[in-house]
Each structure stands twice: as structure tokens, then as C-alpha cells.
Amino acid sequence: MKRFFFSLALLIGILSLSTFSSASAYVESEPTSTLNKYLQAVKDKNIEEIINNVQDDRYEDDKNLQKDEYMNQLNEQKLTNYEIIDSKVIDENNQQLNAVLTFENGEIVEILFSLEKNGGTWKVHVSLDSLEEEEDDFHIIQEGKEISTISPKAAALVSWSFSGRAGGSVFYSTDSFTIPGTTATLAGNQSHSYVSQGWPVSITYQVVKKHWYGDTVWGGITVKGSGSFSKKITGTGKMTGAKIKFKTANGNTTSMGYKGSGTLNK
16 A cells, blocks of 8 residues: 555656646747737836837837837837737747737737847847738727817818938828828829839828837828829728838939829828
8 A cells, every 4th residue: 555655656747747847848939029029018107128128120219219119009009918819920020020019008919020130139020010900910900989178270281391312212291190080082293303204103092000019001002104184092980190111112212302292181
């Protein structure tokens, strides 16, 4: 009988040791750890920790603008919970991680985050590309309660004017606005410095909302050709805090000298 109890105790000890060894063997990957730190910093509104863990191409070297806009975004929509649900290794310096984010207003979204390793350090990479639902990098799981805003009284939701823009550049309207429905009219004119040489003119216009995780899209259109235009665009419904995002097409030289002006109207 003593031998039986001794064998049973030994078996329990081996199983316990095996379980402990398996648990202690798990080590969180560096990309996952970085994304965890980033999302927790967003949840805590720790702006310095957020900046330390992200490379956001939309701001280049303008850290002050990045901090100001991030803080406005964090205050407007508070992250209350997050869960990293899966990951995909692209190569030794690139990984993609899916995370589900829950916000205070009840909105739940799934975001595909890109993690890149540069100089031995992993960071969340926010590119100039917009987040597109059809490309599986952004999904709305649950709509949130509408955030109350004051809609503009003027017919034009926003206006813009720019010049001297390079080919392949991305930039935004200075003013933000609320777009209340699913249709709008984009009207304006566009050109560049090489029209007389027959080089094509092309600019993509998108209505987007900037977030700390990327730009979500209401709708947009690519306008080709030099001169005046008026185009109907359709979108996904009301969007607050929106901006016009411009992307000029690449030309035969980087100094294309793109210029344009216009308005977005309801």
C-alpha cells in the first residue's frame, strides 16, 4: 500500500512538473509584445509610449503634429479593450497581427496591424495607404453609438487649394468636416507643370478619418485629366472628423508640380 501511494505521488509530481515546464516555456514573440505595449499605451493614453512603439509614415518627422492629432483621436474615441487574435509571419523582419478593438461608444473593429523590424527594434507600422474593408485589413464588427458633433451650415463641407506637389505624394485637407450621408459632389480643377508636354494628370481623392491605427475610408474617386471636374462619389454613411486625402500619381519626375483646388458639397 505504501508503494502504491508513493507511485501515485510520484506520478502527480511528474505531471505537475510537465505542466509547469510547458507553461513556463511560452515566450511572447517580440512583435506580439510590441503590439501589446502599443495597444495598452493607447488604452492608457500614454502618448510617449505610443510614439515609441509606432512608425507612422503619415507624419514623417513632424512628431508634434503626430502627438496632437493622436491625443485628439484618443480623447474622441477611447479604447477600452483589445485582443490579439492571430498572427502571420511574412519574413524575419515583417509580421501581420490581427487584433479586435473595443471602444467606449460600443464600436468593435478588427484591424490588421503590420509590425516591422528596423535596426533590431520592432514597431507598429502605419503606412500612407488607407484601410480598406475589401482588402481584409479593416472590419467593423459592431457599430458604435454616434458621437455628437456640430454639422457645418455652409453648402461646402470643405474646400482646398494646393500647388507644387510632387508625383506620388500623399497629403490631407487642413480642415476636418462631417459628411452626413452616402453621396457627395467633388468639384474642382487639377493640373501639373508638364501638361504642355502631354504627361497625364491623375489624382485620387478620398474622404477619410485619421486614426492612430490608420485611415478609414468613407469613399473616394480617381480623377484623370487636366482642368475642371465635377464628380459624384458615394460612401458608407455618416462620418465625423473627416478629411480629404489626396494622392498624386507618379510622373516622369518627382517634381511634377501638381496643383489644384476644389470643394466637397452635399
